Amino acid sequence: MADLIDRLVELVGTGAVLAGDAIGEEWTHDEALTAEAARPDVVVRPASTEQVGAVVALAAARGVPVTARGSGTGLSGACIPRAGGIVIAFDHMAEILELDLENHVAVVQPGVTLEQLDAATAAHGLVYPVFPGENSASLGGNVATNAGGMRAVKYGVTRHQVLGIEAVLGTGEVVRSGGKFVKSTSGYDLTQLVVGSEGTLAIVTEATLRLYPRPEHTATILAPFASMEAIAAAVPRIVGSGIDPMVLEYIDLVAMAGIEAASGIELGVDPDVRAQTLAYLVVVLEDRSARRLDEDAEELALMLGELGAIDVYGLPPQAGAALITARERVFWAAKANGANDIIDMVVPRASIPTYLARVAELAAESASFIVGCGHAGDGNVHLSIFQGDAEVRDRVLHDLFAAGVAMGGAISGEHGIGSEKKAYLRELEDPAKLALMARIKTAFDPHGILNPGAIWDPEVMA
Amino acid sequence: MADLIDRLVELVGTGAVLAGDAIGEEWTHDEALTAEAARPDVVVRPASTEQVGAVVALAAARGVPVTARGSGTGLSGACIPRAGGIVIAFDHMAEILELDLENHVAVVQPGVTLEQLDAATAAHGLVYPVFPGENSASLGGNVATNAGGMRAVKYGVTRHQVLGIEAVLGTGEVVRSGGKFVKSTSGYDLTQLVVGSEGTLAIVTEATLRLYPRPEHTATILAPFASMEAIAAAVPRIVGSGIDPMVLEYIDLVAMAGIEAASGIELGVDPDVRAQTLAYLVVVLEDRSARRLDEDAEELALMLGELGAIDVYGLPPQAGAALITARERVFWAAKANGANDIIDMVVPRASIPTYLARVAELAAESASFIVGCGHAGDGNVHLSIFQGDAEVRDRVLHDLFAAGVAMGGAISGEHGIGSEKKAYLRELEDPAKLALMARIKTAFDPHGILNPGAIWDPEVMA
Numbered sequence: 001m002a003d004l005i006d007r008l009v010e011l012v013g014t015g016a017v018l019a020g021d022a023i024g025e026e027w028t029h030d031e032a033l034t035a036e037a038a039r040p041d042v043v044v045r046p047a048s049t050e051q052v053g054a055v056v057a058l059a060a061a062r063g064v065p066v067t068a069r070g071s072g073t074g075l076s077g078a079c080i081p082r083a084g085g086i087v088i089a090f091d092h093m094a095e096i097l098e099l100d101l102e103n104h105v106a107v108v109q110p111g112v113t114l115e116q117l118d119a120a121t122a123a124h125g126l127v128y129p130v131f132p133g134e135n136s137a138s139l140g141g142n143v144a145t146n147a148g149g150m151r152a153v154k155y156g157v158t159r160h161q162v163l164g165i166e167a168v169l170g171t172g173e174v175v176r177s178g179g180k181f182v183k184s185t186s187g188y189d190l191t192q193l194v195v196g197s198e199g200t201l202a203i204v205t206e207a208t209l210r211l212y213p214r215p216e217h218t219a220t221i222l223a224p225f226a227s228m229e230a231i232a233a234a235v236p237r238i239v240g241s242g243i244d245p246m247v248l249e250y251i252d253l254v255a256m257a258g259i260e261a262a263s264g265i266e267l268g269v270d271p272d273v274r275a276q277t278l279a280y281l282v283v284v285l286e287d288r289s290a291r292r293l294d295e296d297a298e299e300l301a302l303m304l305g306e307l308g309a310i311d312v313y314g315l316p317p318q319a320g321a322a323l324i325t326a327r328e329r330v331f332w333a334a335k336a337n338g339a340n341d342i343i344d345m346v347v348p349r350a351s352i353p354t355y356l357a358r359v360a361e362l363a364a365e366s367a368s369f370i371v372g373c374g375h376a377g378d379g380n381v382h383l384s385i386f387q388g389d390a391e392v393r394d395r396v397l398h399d400l401f402a403a404g405v406a407m408g409g410a411i412s413g414e415h416g417i418g419s420e421k422k423a424y425l426r427e428l429e430d431p432a433k434l435a436l437m438a439r440i441k442t443a444f445d446p447h448g449i450l451n452p453g454a455i456w457d458p459e460v461m462a
Numbered sequence: 463m464a465d466l467i468d469r470l471v472e473l474v475g476t477g478a479v480l481a482g483d484a485i486g487e488e489w490t491h492d493e494a495l496t497a498e499a500a501r502p503d504v505v506v507r508p509a510s511t512e513q514v515g516a517v518v519a520l521a522a523a524r525g526v527p528v529t530a531r532g533s534g535t536g537l538s539g540a541c542i543p544r545a546g547g548i549v550i551a552f553d554h555m556a557e558i559l560e561l562d563l564e565n566h567v568a569v570v571q572p573g574v575t576l577e578q579l580d581a582a583t584a585a586h587g588l589v590y591p592v593f594p595g596e597n598s599a600s601l602g603g604n605v606a607t608n609a610g611g612m613r614a615v616k617y618g619v620t621r622h623q624v625l626g627i628e629a630v631l632g633t634g635e636v637v638r639s640g641g642k643f644v645k646s647t648s649g650y651d652l653t654q655l656v657v658g659s660e661g662t663l664a665i666v667t668e669a670t671l672r673l674y675p676r677p678e679h680t681a682t683i684l685a686p687f688a689s690m691e692a693i694a695a696a697v698p699r700i701v702g703s704g705i706d707p708m709v710l711e712y713i714d715l716v717a718m719a720g721i722e723a724a725s726g727i728e729l730g731v732d733p734d735v736r737a738q739t740l741a742y743l744v745v746v747l748e749d750r751s752a753r754r755l756d757e758d759a760e761e762l763a764l765m766l767g768e769l770g771a772i773d774v775y776g777l778p779p780q781a782g783a784a785l786i787t788a789r790e791r792v793f794w795a796a797k798a799n800g801a802n803d804i805i806d807m808v809v810p811r812a813s814i815p816t817y818l819a820r821v822a823e824l825a826a827e828s829a830s831f832i833v834g835c836g837h838a839g840d841g842n843v844h845l846s847i848f849q850g851d852a853e854v855r856d857r858v859l860h861d862l863f864a865a866g867v868a869m870g871g872a873i874s875g876e877h878g879i880g881s882e883k884k885a886y887l888r889e890l891e892d893p894a895k896l897a898l899m900a901r902i903k904t905a906f907d908p909h910g911i912l913n914p915g916a917i918w919d920p921e922v923m924a
Contacts, residue, residue, distance in 0.1 A: 102698050102812035103841075125702070146647045157645045159654075160622065173894045180810035181841045183619045184872040185608040185658045186879055186887060187917060188899050192621070192654035196647045213704040236564050240587065242675040242750040288704040292754065348642035350564035379565075379643045410646040417648055425649060432635045436905060437650050443901035455649060 001041060004062060008044050008086070011054045016092060018043040026072070027087060028080070031331075032420050033341050035077035040067070040087040047092045049166060049174055049205040056203065057172025059086055060447045067451050068199045070110060070138025074145060075331070075342065076418025078198040078454045088203060090140050096120050097206065103180045104211045105163060110140025110204055117209075127214035129155035132414065133328035143204050146196030148414030150247045150284075150327070153239070153377030155212070157414060159195045164208035167194055170201075170445025180208055193440070198416050199451035201444040215286040218246070219297045220320025223309035224269060224277035228353040231281050234307040235349055235376050238283065241303065243296050247284035248377030249327060250352070255373040255384075256280055262333040263326035265319060273311045281309070281376060284324065330373060334384035340393055341385045343421075345404040346413035349379035358403045359383065366396045380413035401428055417455045426456060463503060466524060470506050470548070473516045478554060480505040489549060492536040493793075494882050495803050502529070502543035507554040511628060511636055511667040514550060518665065519634025521548055522909045529913050530661045532572060532600025536607060537793070537804065538880025540660040540916045550665060552602050558582050559668065565642045566673045567625060572602025572666055579671075589676035591617035594876065595790035605666050608658030610876030612709045612746075612789070615701070615839030617674070619876060621657045626670035629656055632663075632907025642670055655902070660878050661913035663906040677748040680708070681759045682782025685771035686731060686739035690815040693743050696769040697811055697838050700745065703765065705758050709746035710839030711789060712814070717835040717846075718742055724795040725788035727781060735773045743771070743838060746786065792835060796846035802855055803847045805883075807866040808875035811841035820865045821845065828858045842875035863890055879917045888918060 009017050018027075019042045028037035046052045059066045065085035072079055081087045094111030101124055106117060115135040117128050130142060132149035141147070143165070148157040155161075164178030167190075177190040194202050225231045231250050238245060251259065260267065269277070283300060287293040301312045315323060326333075334342060347355045352374070359381075363370040368387035374380050383400070387393040401411050401424045411417065417425050426434065434456070444450070452458040471479050480489075481504045490499035508514045521528045527547035534541055543549045556573030563586055568579060577597040579590050592604060594611035603609070605627070610619040617623075626640030629652075639652040656664050687693045693712050700707060713721065722729065731739070745762060749755040763774045777785060788795075796804060809817045814836070821843075825832040830849035836842050845862070849855040863873050863886045873879065879887050888896065896918070906912070914920040 100810075100812075101702075102694075103810045104698060104701060146645070146651075148645050152645055156622075159645075159651070160618075169894075169898065175892060175895045175898065177895070179870045179872065181808045181871065181875070183608070183610050183614055183621075183840055183842060183875045184808055185660070185876055186872040186874050186883075187891065187895070188659055188663070188902055189608075189621070189654055189657070190895070190898070192651055193902075195651070197650055198647070201650070213702050215704060232564075236566060239566060240563075240675050242677060346643045346646055348562075348565045350562075378645055380645060408641045409643065410641065410648040412647050413643070413645045414647055421648075429649065430637060432631075433637045433639070433649070433652070436631065436637065436652070439905035440650055440655075440902060443898060443905050 004064065005042055007058055008042060008055065011058065012044050012046050012051050016045040016047065030072045030074040030077060030079050032075050032077040032418065033335065033339065035080055035420055038080055038083050040081035040085050043087045043089055045089045045092040052088060052203060052205050053168050053172045053174050055086065055088060056168050056170065059449050060170060060172055063447060064449060065452050066449050068140065068144065068203045070141030071113060071136050073134045073137045074141060074418065075415040076412065077420045078145060078416050078418035078451070079141065080419060082453055090138060093205070099124065100180065105180050106209045106211055108139050108207055108209060110138060112139050113137060114139065121211055122214060125214050126211040128161065128209055129212055130158050130161060133331065139207055140204055143195055143207050144197065144199050145416040146414065148380065150249055150375060152375060153248045154244060154246045159192060161210045162191055162195050162207055163210055165191050165194055165204050166206035167202035167204045170447055170450045178208065198418060198454045200441060200454055201450065203450065215288045217290045217293045218284055218286045219293050220315040220323060221283045221297060221300055222267060222313040222315055223281045223304045224273050224311055225281060225309055226276050226278055228279055228356050230308040231279055231376060232350055232353045234281065234304065237303065237307055238300065239377065243285065243300055245283050245377065246286045247282065247324065249282040249373060250376040251280045251282060251327065251373040252371055253278055254371040255330060258333045258337060259326045259330060263322060265322045265326060267319065267323065268313060270311065276310050282323065282327070327373065338386065339384035340387055341397065342383065343385065343397065343400060344380055344382050344413045344415045345400065345409055345411065346380045347404050347407045347409035349377065351407045352376065352379060352381060355381060355404055355407060359400060362396055362399050366392055368396050398424060419453055422456050466526065467504055469520055470504060470517065473520065474506050474508050474513050478507040478509065492534045492539060492541050494537050494539040494880065495797065495801065497539035497542055497882055500542050500545050502547050502549040505549045505551055507551045509554045511630070514665060514667050515630045515634045515636045517548065517550060518630050518632065521911050522632060522634055525909060526911060527914050528911050530602065530606065530665045532603030533575060533598050535596045535599045536603060536880065537877040538874065539882045540607060540878050540880035540913070541603065542881060544915055552600060555667070561586065562642065567642050568671045568673055570601050570669055570671060572600060574601050575599065576601065583673055584676060587676050588673040590623065590671055591674055592620050592623060595793065601669055602666055605657055605669050606659065606661050607878040608876065610842065612711055612837060614837060615710045616706060616708045621654060623672045624653055624657050624669055625672055627653050627656055627666050628668035629664035629666045632909055632912045640670065660880060660916045662903060662916055663912065665912070677750045679752045679755045680746055680748045681755050682777040682785060683745045683759060683762055684729060684775040684777055685743045685766045686735050686773055687743060687771055688738050688740055690741055690818050692770040693741055693838060694812055694815045696743065696766065699765065699769055700762065701839065705747065705762055707745050707839065708748045709744065709786065711744040711835060712838040713742045713744060713789065713835035714833055715740055716833040717792060720795045720799060721788045721792060725784060727784045727788060729781065729785065730775060732773065738772050744785065744789070789835065800848065801846035802849055803859065804845065805847065805859065805862060806842055806844050806875045806877045807862065807871055807873065808842045809866050809869045809871035811839065813869045814838065814841060814843060817843060817866055817869060821862065824858055824861050828854055830858050860886060881915055884918050
């Protein structure tokens with residue numbers, strides 16, 4: 001090990017290697033509620049792609065596990081290091097290399113944060129439209145987990161913005177894929193394969209990201225409903241109208257109470273209306289024209305009335321922004337309130353009510369408390385599970401995932417599998433597909449050193 | 463071989479197997495101008511995924527090549543069978559299995575054509591937004607080549623619409639990936655990997671496709687420019703304005719003359735203006751509101767004036783539609799005029815003028831005639847190459863691809879590599895990436911039976 005550290009110091013410099021007691025607690029965990037922290041043997045902070053390649057090549061030669069780490073804001077344990085392994089941290093590779101205003105792309109290093117990119121693009125009237133809710137998150141981490149967020153109903157998720165990457169394979173080789181263009185049929189799409197692979201196929205050292213014009217005006221509309229069925233029925237009507245909402249969220253009664261308590265927002269909902277409400281639909285519209293935005297907001301309000309909303313509130317700008325911010329922070333509210341776990345199942349959006357009915361049954365059967373909110377426009381259901389007994393919780397989680405998969409869904413919409421959901425993936429996914437994925441993993445990482453223990457256990461791979 | 467045919471008849475029925483003289487000329491080619499036709503030993507027309515799986519499993523056991531075929535409208539030779547191989551044709555699997563209006567998706571079999579899906583979605587005010595120019599093309603073929611077309615600047619290409627697939631691996635195993643949702647981080651994205659892989663990784667037997675609201679109103683604006691530089695400079699301004707064009711095409715002088723001659727369109731461009739014009743920019747806007755469309759068209763016309771358009775013409779609806787149709791048919795005009803080859807290089811869109819300047823040099827140096835048009839909004843340059851000497855043409859093509867790759871581009875934006883561009887890919891692509899792709903190919907197709915000879919030669923793979 002001492003020898004490994006010496007070699008790493010040769011590769012990246014003394015100041016960029018942490019070992020032993022110099023490795024603080026902050027390197028040992030992400031934000032997953034259930035994951036056990038683990039201390040790596042060494043943390044390296046490379047300054048260039050060449051250094052990343054050299055570190056990975058060394059690790060490959062020695063058979064030492066390597067885990068890439070951005071801001072550590074993940075929710076599934078994907079960047080928790082393996083004991084005895086190397087963490088490659090990207091805080092020294094955090095530069096926006098290029099804002100290309102002609103091609104509308106940003107070229108970034110993996111340590112660049114969402115808020116850093118947002119400030120840089122805003123200055124040019126542009127936006128990188130992925131807002132997963134934690135703006136200190138790094139883009140490397142976003143690419144690794146295919147981060148989503150509330151604006152996916154309009155813009156898609158990280159996958160849809162990544163036009164190209166530079167990445168280091170498990171051999172230490174550096175490859176580039178894609179570029180400053182939205183289309184290519186010139187061999188296999190390695191970019192899309194690496195996006196969402198949670199650091200198990202390659203380590204992304206540069207990403208070319210798509211930018212969009214940033215509309216100046218937004219409006220937030222809040223509509224209380226008496227049932228999830230009515231909300232789910234409203235969604236295709238709203239999307240199909242062509243009004244193109246930027247955000248289309250549902251928030252259940254309890255989650256909204258938590259949001260209100262945590263943020264102190266006053267939504268102005270009439271007490272009589274509240275008494276009938278089971279869940280809220282929140283719609284955010286955006287437009288470059290204030291007049292068109294007003295017209296659309298009015299059209300939407302009428303539509304919501306016809307679709308069974310108990311009432312419709314156009315929130316004042318400050319309250320609207322506060323509600324969206326509080327919704328983005330709902331994970332922290334759940335954590336503060338003692339949630340034992342959170343999940344982000346995805347199902348076909350029209351199946352949300354059926355799925356939530358099943359969730360209610362599972363909660364009742366297991367004496368768990370399960371509440372949440374989610375992306376009504378794209379079927380991504382975020383649930384907080386309050387169940388202190390780990391064994392019962394494990395069974396509930398299994399049943400929650402199994403129910404969603406049976407409806408044609410997937411275990412995670414945007415958080416990823418990481419270390420925390422891999423047992424469920426193994427149980428619920430088609431073995432032929434898992435075997436295929438394992439062969440793909442080997443194609444990228446023949447020595448099995450890239451983030452072993454994320455998505456599946458190395459022994460399952462073999 | 464007789465025994466193989468007997469076994470195939472057992473699997474799919476007598477009526478669904480063609481062999482010997484029963485295999486007509488129509489099975490031997492696609493629309494690539496340069497590819498040599500080849501006759502398969504046998505054509506099977508399965509009626510179900512299970513039959514496809516059984517045929518592939520049999521082929522794998524015998525080591526017989528298998529080439530999937532949709533409508534045969536490809537432009538790169540990807541569905542030309544290998545002599546001695548099996549063609550799996552999808553004309554008996556051509557059903558729209560589901561139009562899901564709640565989730566806004568269509569579930570289709572691979573033999574469904576674009577025009578079939580367009581008619582079905584139009585009836586519900588929805589649209590599948592990929593229009594690669596040939597509406598008899600099959601969706602299986604579109605998925606295999608990641609088909610693009612003029613609307614990519616707004617909607618993206620086939621890749622962005624494919625939410626899920628069912629596919630048969632080279633082992634005969636059937637896997638499903640994705641589903642009726644736009645986001646998932648639950649293992650590797652096999653869907654995106656198979657899209658654009660030209661039948662070399664898996665044979666798609668079902669696709670779940672995203673649908674959009676179909677805006678009722680469109681406007682076509684034609685702007686003659688004196689230089690490609692001015693057109694390229696206008697594009698980011700138009701896209702950045704938020705006006706969200708559906709189509710943003712450039713057409714060079716000669717290509718426009720060909721379009722006018724072939725279609726008989728009268729564009730009403732003033733002769734004085736024509737005399738100064740080097741290329742045209744064509745913009746199509748769409749909106750659900752006629753008033754907003756008019757406003758945007760007016761704003762765009764003003765913008766184009768400021769951006770150096772010599773004049774701006776709002777085309778009457780019929781002329782606008784005719785121009786777009788003629789543009790879609792430009793391949794046929796080039797073919798009729800004796801073009802020896804066509805290519806669809808993609809470069810960063812701001813590099814189009816530099817690239818076209820290099821094209822002009824290469825044309826002059828080699829005494830070739832090279833003209834074209836392309837997707838100004840996404841950097842996809844379509845060129846017709848008139849050069850009868852195959853050896854000279856090969857050198858010109860090589861130089862055209864090399865110049866674009868040096869600018870950060872890719873060999874094909876939407877036609878694919880197929881059999882016709884593979885020598886250039888092999889020469890210009892990073893060997894480490896080709897080796898990685900070959901390992902991925904083996905992960906899907908361990909016996910190397912799926913469309914060998916497309917993208918690269920089997921001997922390169924080994």
